[in-house]
Amino acid sequence: MELSIHEIQKSFGEKRVLKGISFRAAGGKAFGLLGRNGAGKTTTIRILMDVFPADSGEILLDNEPINYEKVKIGYLPEERGLYPKKKIFDQLIYFAMLKGMGKKEAVKAVDYWLEHLGMAEYRNKRLDTLSKGNQQKIQLITALAHDPQIVILDEPFSGLDPVNAMLLKNVVKEEIAKGKIVLFSSHQMNYIEEFCDYIAILNHGEIVLQGNLSEIKKNHGRDSLAVRSDQREAIQRDFGETCMESDGGELIIRLKTPEEKQKVMRQLVENYDVDEIRLYEPSLNDIFVRYAGQ
Secondary structure: OOEEEEEEEEOOOEEEEEEEEEEEEEOOOOOEEEEEEOOOOHHHHHHHOOOOOOOOEEEEEEEEOOOOOOEEEEEEEEOOOOOOOOEHHHHHHHHHOOOOOOOHHHHHHHHOOOOHOOHHEEEEEOOOOHHHHHHHHHHHHHHHOOOOOOEEEEEEEOOOOOHHHHHHHHHHHHHHHHHHEEEEEEOHHHHHHHOOOOEEEEOOOOEEEEEEHHHHHOOOOOEEEEEEEOOOOHHHHHHHHEEEEOOOOOOEEOOOOOOHHHHHHHHHHHHEEEEEEEEEOOOOOHHHHHOOOO
């Protein structure tokens, strides 16, 4: 199964929000859609979910125009949208039936997910009696109970404690293993790095970088060296603006060209007390800042 977004454009009045974006997301893989606030992520998601149409372009599933009457989509929104005063079980059944399930099928699915997420004891509680983390798990059930082929997770780990975050991570891995298309939208780059095989970075309505995450990191790591030394101040002074200190205490030296690598390494070893030199592989956060921060 493969989802293809092809040359999608969208304007609201005079403002062009999407300027012909294209990407592909495969089943059994997680795809990260990244960008700063206002980059166009939410508009892309809403078009994908058929909340409103694109001005032009197309959305294909397995090379055919997506049929929203047959394709099931699960959506975990960043802003939670459940009813705080209603019983949890009743509203979960309501949402599952809204998405096409029969009553008996919905009850079975909801009971499975409540048990699976350790929430069975809250079955008949009101939503507003739960902690934020447990409310998040209830919201997740609304996204997954109807067994969607496409799962869209918008800031899924926001506000979760480490235990609930681990539980959610396991659920996401299960959905990916079932061959589903899983789309992430998040500012928490550590989770994107953990789950996503492919990413696309949006900036001002355009995709400025996309592809296999491992290859992107490898390609962006050939123009910098990571150095550990007790003579950090001397190295920073001598290398000037090409040298900066990372959060982990190493020095990152940006090379003018990858071919300078051996020359700079010899220079460091000959002139300073160096404990370690290696090619620096940037984090996704580094890459995101470079492309989305412009």
